[in-house]
Amino acid sequence: MIHVNTNYCKGCLLCVEYCPKKVYVKSEKLSKKGVFPPEVKFPENCIKCHLCELMCPDFAIIVEDKDDK
Amino acid sequence: MGFISNDIIIEKYLRKDMLPTIFCTGCGIGSVMNYALRAIHDLNIDMNETVFVSGIGCSSRVPGYIYSDGLHSLHGRAIAYATGVKLANPKLKVIVFTGDGDCGAIGGNHFLHAIRRNVDITVISINNFIYGMTGGQVAPTTPLNSKTTTTPYGNIEYPIDLSMMAKVIGAPYVARWTTAHPVQCISSIKKALQKTGFSFVEVLAPCPTSYGRLNKMGNTLDMTKHFKESTINIKLYEKMLADGKTTDKMVIGELVDIEKEDFNTKYNKFCGELK
Numbered sequence: 001m002i003h004v005n006t007n008y009c010k011g012c013l014l015c016v017e018y019c020p021k022k023v024y025v026k027s028e029k030l031s032k033k034g035v036f037p038p039e040v041k042f043p044e045n046c047i048k049c050h051l052c053e054l055m056c057p058d059f060a061i062i063v064e065d066k067d068d069k
Numbered sequence: 070m071g072f073i074s075n076d077i078i079i080e081k082y083l084r085k086d087m088l089p090t091i092f093c094t095g096c097g098i099g100s101v102m103n104y105a106l107r108a109i110h111d112l113n114i115d116m117n118e119t120v121f122v123s124g125i126g127c128s129s130r131v132p133g134y135i136y137s138d139g140l141h142s143l144h145g146r147a148i149a150y151a152t153g154v155k156l157a158n159p160k161l162k163v164i165v166f167t168g169d170g171d172c173g174a175i176g177g178n179h180f181l182h183a184i185r186r187n188v189d190i191t192v193i194s195i196n197n198f199i200y201g202m203t204g205g206q207v208a209p210t211t212p213l214n215s216k217t218t219t220t221p222y223g224n225i226e227y228p229i230d231l232s233m234m235a236k237v238i239g240a241p242y243v244a245r246w247t248t249a250h251p252v253q254c255i256s257s258i259k260k261a262l263q264k265t266g267f268s269f270v271e272v273l274a275p276c277p278t279s280y281g282r283l284n285k286m287g288n289t290l291d292m293t294k295h296f297k298e299s300t301i302n303i304k305l306y307e308k309m310l311a312d313g314k315t316t317d318k319m320v321i322g323e324l325v326d327i328e329k330e331d332f333n334t335k336y337n338k339f340c341g342e343l344k
Contacts, residue, residue: 008088012095012289035094050072054107054251057099058089062076 001064002040008060011035015052015061021045024052073110075103082106082116087134092127095289097248097274101195102131104251104272105164108258119162122151124176127202127276128168128195145175148183151190159189159333162262169196169210173231177209180231184238184267189331191261191268194231197276205279216283235269236325242268243325247296248275250321257323266331273300273319 002023009031015038016024023046027039037060046063053061079085083106092098109119121139123129124147132139142150151163172180172194183190199217200206207217207224210231214223232245242264244257254272261268275281275292286292301309303322309315 008090010089010094014095014289014293017290050074051251053075054072054103055100056075057092057096057103059075059079059083059099059103060089062074062079065074 002043002046003062003064004038004040005060005062006031006033006037008058009033009035009037010058010060011037012057013038014055014057018055019052020049021047073107078103078106078110082109082136083134084136090134091130093276093278095275095277095292096127096201097197097272097276097289098128098131098195100248100251101128101193101254101272101274102134102166104254105166105193105258106135108255108262111255112259112262114162114262118160119164120151120154121164121166122147122154123166124168124171125202126168126171126200127197128166128274129171131166145171145177146179147171148176148179148190148192151192152179152183152186152188155188155190155333156336163190164262165190165192167192167194168201169194169198169231170200170208173229173234174209181234181238184235184240184269186332187239187241187266187329189265189267189333191258191264192270193258193261194269194271195274196231196271197274197280198228199276199280201276201279205283215280217280218283232269232271232324235267239329240269240325241266241327241329242323243271244269244323245271245273245319245321247273247293247300247321249293249296253322260323260326265334266329273321 024038025041031037116137121132123132125144151165155163205218207220209229211224235243246254261270275289277289300321301318306320
């Protein structure tokens with residue numbers, strides 16, 4: 001599971017750029033903070049490399065290692 | 070090399086009531102904080118015996134977010150305070166977060182003399198080439214011909230190179246990376262934390278709000294791409310030098326890694342001899 005905390009996100013979209021599997025896209029809806037946060041469009045492509053968490057300057061993304069199936 | 074999830078970092082190391090951070094969209098300081106905390110987590114450093122020290126500036130707000138003892142000191146005097154903390158209680162691990170103006174301009178002398186004394190502290194300098202917090206004035210690290218609010222037609226002063234300065238004065242560990250090199254940056258911070266003596270890690274961070282906007286460099290994505298293009302690893306650079314070529318690019322990588330006796334060890338030895 002990938003959680004994007006829209007309360008922390010400032011919409012820099014580094015995660016969209018640096019995700020090697022292109023899991024994220026830019027959301028079309030404004031968040032409460034008035035920015036376009038990333039949207040998890042293809043969660044099945046995620047390989048759990050945690051690069052998006054590493055690149056995110058605002059601690060807004062959490063990628064859970066375990067899948068809750 | 071596996072990375073841990075952000076929820077461990079947030080739960081264990083951050084003051085959640087202070088989040089979200091005050092930094093602008095795309096600012097690199099949050100990333101550097103993340104890298105430093107991951108390095109601390111990997112080394113299992115006890116947060117009860119760690120002190121974070123900072124001066125004034127954007128980068129100096131970092132200790133305010135970390136759930137640990139911190140010292141938000143006077144402008145430029147972060148390293149002086151850190152020296153005091155380390156000498157008063159040598160058991161503590163002292164980590165200084167400082168910016169380029171704090172470390173190179175206002176606190177320039179403290180920086181030089183802490184390296185000269187070789188005090189056992191780790192300095193993480195977040196270099197964004199500008200005084201970001203006060204509105205984008207020219208800093209000592211601003212590159213030639215860059216536009217800032219106080220140099221609207223381009224900067225005519227030559228910039229100083231903090232890492233090279235530390236290397237010349239004799240710091241035992243000096244590394245420089247950018248926020249576009251997260252893995253290398255984490256391993257360098259780890260090495261710096263393990264080093265006995267003055268260890269210096271300079272991280273080039275994008276400042277899209279001040280530096281990027283005034284110099285028409287675009288948003289943080291363009292700036293991180295620019296960092297990748299305008300820097301060269303020291304190993305490649307040495308090969309180029311051996312071939313007789315030169316380059317204008319900024320040299321990144323582990324610039325110095327030597328062993329040198331630190332101030333506390335020397336002081337204890339000296340006291341033992343006197344007895």
